[in-house]
Amino acid sequence: MSTMGNSTNIFWQESPIGKLERQKLLNQKGCVVWITGLSGSGKSTLACSLSRELYTRGKLSYILDGDNLRHGLNKDLGFKADDRTENIRRVGEVAKLFADTGLICIASLISPYRKDRDACRAMLPDANFIEARLLEDGLHEHVRQEIQKAFTSLHVLERLKIFSPYLDLISLHSRSYIQPGFTGIDDPYEPPLNCEIEIQQKDGDCPTPGAMAGEVVSYLEEKGWDVYQQASGSNM
């Protein structure tokens, strides 16, 4: 009998068909490709082209898009820190189930906090977690930093409580457009310290979605995720 937080009356049900059998059926190894990066860095685009590249090689993948999940499984969650953590946790757990099914699960979400991403990594044994970071291109970064400065100025003015009808007007105007706690403006993005793949979009020389997906596929092929091999010490 297993014990867990809420009850000692929950058991673990074993099935005769496990991950090995499913991987054999699919001729691939289940894993999670976790795409992290700021808003607008191209995560969804990469996820789609990666899915397409894998499909042309006969591999089954599934995309867990952060935005989409917030309409379904995670529709009860907001953007406060606790909710973000819970959002990532749930996505991690679902990704783990997909990987166990034998699929290449592509999770595409900002996932700004290192601690939360690392917790997901820890959920997946046998190095089945592949973190891919999308870096901003220079122009995107510049624009974001300008907006961030403006937002900081707004905070400063408000804190100084300078009475001015203009300030009230600006404050009202800006606040209606800027979601509080917006990652990269008003809330931190903590880049991975040690991820498997880093994809840089260079100014004026943006790699195509296909090329970026190709980088990820090469990594997967190199590590043997694309082919199921009969066990004899093979790392699954």
Add this chain to the structure above:
Amino acid sequence: MATNGKATNILWHKSSVGKLHRQELLQQKGCVIWITGLSGSGKSTLACALCQALYSRGKLTYILDGDNVRHGLNRDLSFKAEDRAENIRRIGEVAKLFADAGIICIASVISPYRRDRDACRALLPEGDFIEVFMDVPLQICESRDPKGLYKLARAGKIKGFTGIDDPYEPPLNCELVLPQKGINYASPCEMAETVISFLEEKGFLQA
């Protein structure tokens, strides 16, 4: 989009790989088989038999067992009423994703309240939610008591145990009721074959 299911006729949308593409790859259609019933009615046993039988036909399935999910995704939930509803809601949402991925997803959960099961049904396109009711009388479930839970419940050590001091609301209109009428002791394999015939008939076992 293709009308005859052949790969060559599926339009390639540059945006993404869709449900039809996955169906073509797997040669099956994703769906949710929702097995409901009292503890000890044989849900997990049927789920395993079904999984095995479908695997031997080259079909990809995955079991979402209520107990197992409470070890992972739903480990933050208790057995209070609102948490039970949330447990079912989350399983329903995950099952929906699995079905979309092309997997034949077998959910094996007591899921005692009609409203919660119906809410899961509503998440999926019509016909993709297949509710299977394990219609086994309480006395038989209790006599099996595979996990010793009925004994604990009768001794008052578990409160709100379905069937003892919490209701089970049987489905009013589900796709399959097992074991079938007139067959007192259908084996898990026989019951699995009943489900498979249903899936075959409805076209889930082909692209």
